Amino acid sequence: MALLKAEELCYHYRTKAQTVRAVDGVSLELERGGFYALTGRSGSGKSTLLSLLAGLETPMSGRITVNGIELKRDVLTLYRRNTASVIFQSFNLFPLMTVKENCMYPLLLQKRSERDAERIACGMLEKVGLDGTYFKRLPAQLSGGEQQRAAIARTLAAGTELVFADEPTGNLDPKTGGQIISLLRSVSHDEKRCVLVVTHDLSIADAADAVFRMSGGRLEE
């Protein structure tokens, strides 16, 4: 059984001039342990689709099932907390919390004890290459690559089955970006998590197990 199944998802928004169908009847399945890429031109609806799959927005029609359970509005918060996490292009770390505290945050939301949360967070930070010297730094004291690693560590620490990354290398140099993609790929394969990366970068698409291409709000065959 697929980990995530999306059926005929639709999402549109109205502007003064017209109605934009950002996602128009998209269906897909994601398997556990898969590393997927979602590509397409700017404005094709990739980020919108990602937001629907990550539970950040609610589709206007269609359904999403995760582990056979349909995602409805009343379970989205728990879904985002326990099942799906998102890595953003702009890192999105809490600016006044240290790197360690940022990684502990989702664990505390999952009602882990502070001690457990600290232990897990430190382990994940080291796993992504941020040793103890980074723990007490604030995000502003890190480079872009280090911040993205911290964001990935936060996602890993949450232990969610689904990881969605929205242009995670968009603000990074190619070398660092390559390292990040390798890290995500190893997360999916080694920890059996499903990783979906939205990207313009075709080299990332090449590294994926499967590629979804979007155009005009629809998935290309």
Added chain:
Amino acid sequence: MALWLYERTLLLRRPIRPLSAALLLCALMLFPPLLARQADVKRAAVENALDSIPVSVVLSDIRGTGTEDIGLPRTIGDGFFDDRPGTTGEYVYGVLAKSSVCYSIGGEGFTSERRLIGLSALEAERGFTPAGGNRIEWLGCEGESLFYGSREACAAPKELFSALEPDPDGVYRVRLRLRPYPAAEMQETQIVLKVAGVHDRGADVYCPLGLIRRICTDMAAPMYYDSLRAEVKSNRGLPALKALLSEHFAGIDPFADPYEYMRKGVYAAAVIHDEQLNQTVDALEKDIRTLETLKPFLLIFECAAAGFASFFLVHSRRRELALACALGVRMRAAVIAAAAELLILLVPGAAVRNVIFGFGAEAAALGSISVCTLSGGCAAALAAGARRFELLKESE
């Protein structure tokens, strides 16, 4: 717990914004009771002015309404000495009044320059007092108390006294023939007065006012007051006193018809010296009205300022709020956390306000400001939660 961790780190590591917001809210919460206290101070000053600023009523140089009447009739003047309810005396004290009749000695004729002047007190004739330049040599122990009551005693002019011989008991007495002033041919009487003092002011003889009353009654002649002055007992009774006086005097009510005295036949020579009181009270009441007028506008401004301040305080952290929601914080919890933070920021201001002005002072204003503060912050939190994906996509 995670949300409180974030709020705690925020307050500890970037305290400037919340401290500034707390100070602003404190200042806003102090304004309404401050204004109310200012208004109370002004009201107390009004009360103090009513209690302390002296007001006098002066009736002098009384003339009628173009008729032959001269002087304030006894029935009106006596009212100032009568402190029963409903009389002018209920409202005044320290009445200084003067009334006179003409006198002559021996076979001399009556002239208006020789009068027996009755005074309710020495001060009723300013020129007669030592302060007015007059010297009085008292022969007995009466002194100024001569003028209280209605004893048959007087202060005689020096020229008159020099012509007198003491009685066998050593007391100087003077026999006077009296006529009402202005004189009527058929009315005349005689009286013997003990000379209690000697003065050097003109040819008038001074006696107690009560004696003049008695003399006029004996002569069945009308008595008129030449002048009357009194102090108002309580300025709070001034309106009632003015109402009473306006029955006999025009000009008491500045808004009344200026020609009413011609129709009503009232006198027009009463003056209430309440200028200082009116000036003081009017200025204070103007200030009070200004404060009361400003109050609602200031409250609206303060509520708006509190709402905007809290909105922008929370709005400045919209990305963090959106991120928290994206990581699995319930929208409700995020709004509650924002509201709790704002409540904490409101506490110092409320505490200072209660300490300075007392618990309950301008509670409605405090409540309004608090509600606007919470509303602004919650609105910002809700807006951040609703736009979370857009906010998280924005570059920092």
